[in-house]
Amino acid sequence: MNVIKTELDGVLIVEPRVFGDNRGWFMETYSKEKLAPLGVTVDFVQDNQSFSAQKGTLRGLHFQMHPKAQSKLLRCTHGAILDVAVDIRKGSPNYTKWVAVELSAENKRQLFIPAGFAHGFVTLTDDVEVQYKVDEYYAPDCDRSIRFDDPAIGVNWGIKAPILSKKDLGAPLLADSDCNFTYPA
Ligand SMILES: Cc1cn([C@H]2C[C@H](O)[C@@H](COP(=O)(O)OP(=O)(O)O[C@H]3O[C@@H](C)C(=O)[C@@H](O)[C@H]3O)O2)c(=O)[nH]c1=O
Numbered sequence: 674m675n676v677i678k679t680e681l682d683g684v685l686i687v688e689p690r691v692f693g694d695n696r697g698w699f700m701e702t703y704s705k706e707k708l709a710p711l712g713v714t715v716d717f718v719q720d721n722q723s724f725s726a727q728k729g730t731l732r733g734l735h736f737q738m739h740p741k742a743q744s745k746l747l748r749c750t751h752g753a754i755l756d757v758a759v760d761i762r763k764g765s766p767n768y769t770k771w772v773a774v775e776l777s778a779e780n781k782r783q784l785f786i787p788a789g790f791a792h793g794f795v796t797l798t799d800d801v802e803v804q805y806k807v808d809e810y811y812a813p814d815c816d817r818s819i820r821f822d823d824p825a826i827g828v829n830w831g832i833k834a835p836i837l838s839k840k841d842l843g844a845p846l847l848a849d850s851d852c853n854f855t856y857p858a
Pocket residue numbers: 721723732733735736792793794810811838840
């Protein structure tokens with residue numbers, strides 16, 4: 674596996690090794706022992722999958738607060754997404770900074786997003802399947818959204834009127850959120 678650092682410390686692009694042959698291809702999609710020396714040292718406890726029918730669907734920006742904060746390892750197994758991580762740790766030199774990485778079934782890239790970051794993605798094709806591992810169980814009490822178009826963050830999603838859930842439509846700005854991440858942790 675190859676790991677590429679992003680501008681945000683701790684947010685990593687993971688490129689699995691793909692073995693092609695006359696049948697097709699094979700890859701390890703996750704290996705604890707191969708990823709640990711490269712910076713992914715968390716213990717994943719839950720696997721998630723979502724399907725988005727239409728291009729231009731946006732899920733985010735989401736996070737779980739302490740004490741149920743989550744790290745995530747994401748991949749797109751059908752179609753393509755623009756995957757976004759935002760540093761929302763108060764006091765961080767990168768506070769409100771974001772990175773966007775295209776993940777697709779074709780490029781097989783994964784994005785590791787540590788706790789302390791908000792996450793969201795917009796679909797770049799129809800029929801998008803996203804799969805991800807998380808290192809903390811779903812905890813509705815700690816589950817939070819912030820506005821995808823919060824001007825204090827300014828993510829360039831490349832789309833003006835995305836398809837959103839009711840929850841994401843009514844999400845607060847980061848400044849009005851009860852987000853409790855601090856830097857250093
Ligand atoms: C996230 C989650 C949701 N659910 C339920 C709650 C709800 O009824 C239904 C749909 O939930 P949501 O609308 O929050 O799904 P979604 O908008 O896809 O939420 C996800 O978005 C991406 C961007 C993330 O980063 C994830 O951590 C997660 O927040 O699924 C679970 O049972 N377990 C879970 O782990």
